[in-house]
Each structure stands twice: as C-alpha cells, then as structure tokens.
Amino acid sequence: MASTTTGPLSFDLKGTDGRARRGRVTVPHGVIQTPAFMPVGTRATVKGLMPRDLKATGSEICLANTYHMDISPGPKIVKKMGGLHEFMGWDKPILTDSGGYQVFSLPKTQLDEEGVTFRFEKKGGKKVKLTPERSMQIQQDLGADIAMAFDVCVPYPCDYKNAQDAVYRTIRWLERCKEAHTRPDQALFGIVQGSSYADLRGLSAQLTMGIDLPGYAIGGLSVGEGHSIMMAMIDCTEPSMVKEKPRYLMGVGYPEDIVEAVARGVDMFDCVIPTRYARSGVAFARHGRFRVSNARYKTDKYPLDTNCSCYTCKNFTRAYLNHLINTNEILGSALMTLHNVTFYQDLMRTIRTAIEEKNFEKFRVSFLQEYLAEDK
Numbered sequence: 393m394a395s396t397t398t399g400p401l402s403f404d405l406k407g408t409d410g411r412a413r414r415g416r417v418t419v420p421h422g423v424i425q426t427p428a429f430m431p432v433g434t435r436a437t438v439k440g441l442m443p444r445d446l447k448a449t450g451s452e453i454c455l456a457n458t459y460h461m462d463i464s465p466g467p468k469i470v471k472k473m474g475g476l477h478e479f480m481g482w483d484k485p486i487l488t489d490s491g492g493y494q495v496f497s498l499p500k501t502q503l504d505e506e507g508v509t510f511r512f513e514k515k516g517g518k519k520v521k522l523t524p525e526r527s528m529q530i531q532q533d534l535g536a537d538i539a540m541a542f543d544v545c546v547p548y549p550c551d552y553k554n555a556q557d558a559v560y561r562t563i564r565w566l567e568r569c570k571e572a573h574t575r576p577d578q579a580l581f582g583i584v585q586g587s588s589y590a591d592l593r594g595l596s597a598q599l600t601m602g603i604d605l606p607g608y609a610i611g612g613l614s615v616g617e618g619h620s621i622m623m624a625m626i627d628c629t630e631p632s633m634v635k636e637k638p639r640y641l642m643g644v645g646y647p648e649d650i651v652e653a654v655a656r657g658v659d660m661f662d663c664v665i666p667t668r669y670a671r672s673g674v675a676f677a678r679h680g681r682f683r684v685s686n687a688r689y690k691t692d693k694y695p696l697d698t699n700c701s702c703y704t705c706k707n708f709t710r711a712y713l714n715h716l717i718n719t720n721e722i723l724g725s726a727l728m729t730l731h732n733v734t735f736y737q738d739l740m741r742t743i744r745t746a747i748e749e750k751n752f753e754k755f756r757v758s759f760l761q762e763y764l765a766e767d768k
C-alpha cells in the first residue's frame with residue numbers, strides 16, 4: 393500500500409481494480425475512506441440533518457462554502473466561535489469550496505486579474521471583491537481540513553479563447569493561493585480546468601500537477617455538459633494526474649455519474665443532488681429515483697427502498713412521506729434527506745468493497761442495469 397503525506401494530509405492507495413482506486417485520506421479531524429461521497433452543507437449545515445443524523449448516514453466528511461459563509465455569519469465570527477467544527481458541532485473532516493463557482497453564477501459579476509467583483513444584495517448592494525488571497529483568508533478563518541483554490545470555472549459551453557484564458561488565470565491564481573495559504577493544519581487542493589477541450593484539459597492538468605499540493609480536483613464539469621462529455625473530459629484529465637494523491641470531481645453527481653467516474657480513477661465526490669432532491673420529494677433507490685409525492689404512493693405501505701436500513705426506511709411508509717412532502721412538513725425534508733444521503737453512502741461502501749474484491753467492473757454493469765432500467 394503506497395502512502396503519501398503532504399503537509400496535514402496523507403493518502404493511502406490501498407488497491408486498484410482497473411483504473412478504479414480504493415484509498416484512504418487522513419486529515420487532522422479524521423479518516424475518509426475512498427471512493428467517498430461528501431454531502432454539501434453550504435451554510436455550515438447539511439440542510440435537514442442534525443450532525444448526529446449525518447453521522448448515522450455513514451458520512452465521514454461534509455462541505456461548507458466560503459461565499460455563503462462570508463455573507464453570514466462572516467468568517468471572523470466563525471473563527472471567534474472556535475472554527476467550523478466547533479460552530480456546527482461536526483468533529484469529523486470538513487472541506488470548504490473557494491467561492492469562485494458560486495460567484496460566477498451570480499449576475500453582474502466582473503472578473504479581472506485581481507479577482508472577482510460582485511454585488512452583495514445582503515450588504516445593501518455593496519460591491520465586494522473575492523480574490524485568491526481573500527478566499528484563502530476566509531477559508532483559513534473557517535478552519536476546514538481541506539480548502540479549495542480560488543479558480544475560474546467557466547460556464548458551458550465556452551469558446552476556446554475564454555476557456556484557455558481561464559486555464560492560465562486559474563494557474564496564476566493557484567500560485568497566489570499557495571503563497572497566501574499558510575495554515576499548517578489545512579490542506580490546499582488545486583483545481584484542473586479546461587472546459588470541454590481535450591488539449592486544454594491536458595495542459596491544465598500538467599500545469600496544476602507542477603504545483604506541489606496534497607490533492608487535486610477536476611473542476612469545470614457538471615455544469616450542463618452532460619454525462620458523455622463529462623466522462624470524456626475525465627479521460628483527458630485523469631492520465632495526467634499524479635496517482636499517489638487524491639482526485640476530487642467537483643459537483644458530481646447522479647449515482648450513474650459517480651459509478652462511471654470511479655471507473656475512471658476519481659476518489660472524492662460532492663453534490664447537492666441527494667439533499668436538494670430529498671426536499672422536493674424525490675427518493676433514490678436501487679431501481680432508480682422516484683417522486684414519492686406522486687399520487688400513486690398515497691396508500692403505498694412499503695418503505696422508500698426495501699434494501700435500505702436507514703431510520704426512515706425502518707419506520708415510515710411511502711404513504712406517510714407522500715403526506716409529509718405534500719403538506720410541506722419539515723419532517724418530510726428531514727426523513728427524505730436522511731434516506732437519500734444514506735443511499736449515497738451505501739452506494740460508496742458497495743463500490744469500495746467491489747474494488748477491494750476486484751469485481752468493480754461486474755458491479756458497475758449490474759448496478760447500472762438495475763438502476764437505469766426503463767420499466768420503473
């Protein structure tokens with residue numbers, strides 16, 4: 393088993409099955425078994441779950457966001473309160489995104505070499521600038537175990553020149569991030585860009601690998617390009633990424649995306665899908681996802697997923713969840729979220745076992761066959 397330590401992060405590559413990797417990431421607040429799914433807790437809370445419930449799902453790490461935390465309550469308050477772990481009552485690992493992605497989705501955003509200027513409606517329409525240095529300062533104040541570099545994530549589609557400019561600016565900003573990142577107990581991850589251009593993906597990967605960091609993310613995907621371009625871009629990027637460090641595919645994704653990305657060598661994932669879909673009444677199960685708020689479930693006495701052993705599936709029927717979601721009851725969001733995140737974590741656990749037993753390819757085929765079966 394190869395073990396690589398870079399600053400506060402160690403990655404143990406415990407085994408492979410084809411390009412799929414079974415590993416373990418160790419950071420100050422604990423260990424993350426990989427391939428891993430990281431639930432999204434944008435404002436320092438995974439919506440609808442108490443930390444004890446989040447633990448019950450099997451989650452070993454969760455996310456928070458620089459841009460949202462900068463708005464409220466502000467990083468200085470979080471720091472004063474002991475940092476994110478103390479503040480949100482989560483003693484396991486945390487990863488924070490740099491805020492770049494969120495800002496690009498805002499209207500009236502201006503980008504220049506210094507950083508990104510946008511208008512905070514919350515602060516009375518004040519203009520605020522997010523720069524590599526400020527993103528690092530905020531993330532160091534928040535105190536997550538893993539911080540993401542401040543990058544330029546272009547929308548999809550994007551013309552070649554803008555995608556190329558974004559690749560080079562992201563590298564210049566990564567140098568500035570590394571320079572400004574001085575917190576010894578926090579790992580900084582670089583982010584590979586390149587939009588949907590194979591040559592830019594390879595170029596960005598090589599330039600990013602040239603900057604020694606504990607881990608690297610594949611960015612700029614899951615932005616509307618669709619599954620086949622997403623997979624093609626992973627194939628253009630992954631071969632240029634160092635094998636002995638973790639790879640994090642940002643914003644991914646549906647179960648079918650995760651299984652196919654694991655097959656291509658990805659170790660870590662984050663996505664709002666299981667939590668956001670839960671709140672709108674969509675449940676995930678072995679045979680695919682379904683909207684439990686549909687009338688057909690009004691008298692359905694079965695659990696969401698008969699294979700699932702989560703608190704929701706052990707104690708409640710689809711009929712009850714149908715009622716809660718249709719009456720917009722808070723408990724509906726909580727119970728659906730608990731199940732969906734447990735489903736994702738059970739999927740990751742099954743993936744890890746399949747890689748260990750060298751039958752991941754068999755698992756991949758059988759999972760997709762059952763999960764994507766038309767006759768749901």
Ligand SMILES: CNc1nc2c(CC[C@H]3O[C@@H](OC)[C@@H]4OC(C)(C)O[C@@H]43)c3nc(N)[nH]c(=O)c3cc2[nH]1
Nearest residue numbers: 432434455456457489493545611612613614642643
């Ligand atoms: C959904 N598709 C998707 N999300 C992406 C992200 C953001 C990922 C973060 O945004 C939130 O998801 C919307 C999640 O909640 C927090 C806690 C903010 O972290 C997650 C990206 N972030 C950066 N810095 N760079 C990227 O190229 C990038 C690409 C993405 N593609």
